[in-house]
Amino acid sequence: MTTNSTADLLQVLNEHGEVVRPDLLPDASTLTMLYRAMRRIRHFDERAVVLHRQGRMGVFPPYGGMEASQAGTALALTPEDWLLPTYRDTGAALAYGLPVSTTVAYWRTSPHGWAMPEHLKVLPFYIPIATQYPHAVGCAVAEARQGTQNVAMAYIGDGGSSEGQFHEALNFAGALNAPCVFILQNNGWAISVPTRTQTRATNLSKRADGYGIPGVRVDGNDIIAVYHAASEAVARARRSEGPTLIETVTYRVKPHTVSDDPSRYRTEDLTREWEAKDPVVRLAAYLRAQKLWDDAHEDALQSEIVEEFEAAVREADTYPEPSPTEILDHVFAEPTPQLRAQGEELRREVNA
């Protein structure tokens, strides 16, 4: 099965906690930065599920187990770059800088979560599969045409790479030398369909070959390798050397969404196998072994994260529910006569 294959897989820190590529090991402050980011987004993932159970969050797609894949890629960007996340990539958006309160609001279906902050170039979580890949090419082409060095990073899953627009976008990006970084998170499943049913291919990074662009296959549970590959790809794009496809080989240990029951389609054996490769635990063990981390650091970080999250939820709690007439807002810059008439109809309806 694809996700078990380690051929051509870039690793720096393997699942046994051994450094296999010492030449790619970053400095201590980068290592702790990566760890903090993973711990922070894991907390969000765990709490989001709890909030859902309490009726304080809408349907949420968890990303637990994929923290390295998400944080390791998004941390390679600056706020001048574009981030185009799917619904699975809340962790990437948080690592990129999306405020926790905005993120909570989004998954509560509040309009406050739809208005992404002015200082970031993050687009709302994409629900349709692969449709944002051509957008990333367009963002990247526009940046290049306007003479910036900004890049666009877009996410997709192994299932999404079956969509036609994934292939169109890779081809466009190569043909137009677009400064794009395509992240293909191979997390083993598209809801209930395993990768082996999606495709006969066993190394999805090789899809890049068909478009004349570099493809890199990374251990998606090794944030050091992921961050290295993403940073290299971003640097290439900034140097006008074009797009890169990065396949992060990981696993969705959590269900598709909080409403999904994965026991219908998979056994827990494989999930347990992947839990043993947990990206957060792996880096923590290494940092502790290197005396770069200890219980005091962990406790301090935990308090910081909890405080940030609770404050954000309190803030999101203050966001008012939208008024019914907001349905018709922001369709066009100026409402058409038809929308104006429908607005009056709606106001009469609401007041009736």
Add this chain to the structure above:
Amino acid sequence: MTAAPPTKPATRTMTMVAAINDALAIALERDPAVHVFGEDVGVMGGVFRATDGLQARFGAQRVFDTPLAEAGIVGMGVGMGLAGLRPVAEIQFAGFLYPALDQVLSHVGRYRHRTRGRYHVPMVVRAPYGGGVHTPEQHADSPEAILAHVPGVKVVIPSTPTDAKGLLLAAIEDPDPVFFFEAIKLYRSTKEEVPEGHYTIPLGKARVVTEGDDVTVITYGGMVDVSRKAADAARAHGIGVEVIDLRTITPLDTETVLASVRKTGRAVVVTEAPRTGGYHSEIAAVIAEEAIDALLAPVVRVTGFDAPYPPFTSIEDTYRPNPARVARAIKQVMAY
């Protein structure tokens, strides 16, 4: 935002395709954010030469050929628009737009809404449409109703060179996505004096082509000429026909339509799209909702048929409404 043509404008005789080319050149000249792209638009100047000479004049960064993939073209345009450019994409034929409908339905019309105004897509997608010139299979479709049904997009369909230029400049300057359908039949069949330089014609304002008191014919694009011919024939029989060219179907100028129908009491709607669920049905519904008291006869639709557009030259004109069919519909509503 709209500047009327100067009172004594310098003009030049142009076909519609020349007027479109002129509008694109003016837009590229005026605004460095405007970028024109699609299949064959660069070196070749487009299959109908609408972009002829633009790459030579504005360079391959501003006017460029893309890979052959319609969803990619429209989807890339979305990203370009989000990131601050004014993309003007060309799809070679409206019947080739279908692979891009995922982008249209999923994103093009939704961006302003799904970001609560933070981002918008000021994109124009140009596509030739319609029959009457004996094209191969799937080149003559009129899919405007599909687009008009998508919230957040505007649909413009000019019928004269002067309108094509002014409406296209307005579409490019519009902050929202606009689909701009150009009747293939009209590209080179009509010529007129077109004002030189920059001017715009506002989206959402219909044009009264001919005035009359007995019947209103509501139409757009390639059917305006057909309807005008039918109106001329009816006038010879003493029937006053008011032909309204909608110019844009979303937004729809209901005011002009309803004022005319209230005056005449009879309405015929003419398009070359298939009958069921077409935009003509929307117009008929608006008239029924707003002006039924004024009607002296049921609204009649003159359209194509609920069948794929036939690529058979000898019978193509049977599918596409002609002046005789429109004239029969006018007689029908007069005789009711």
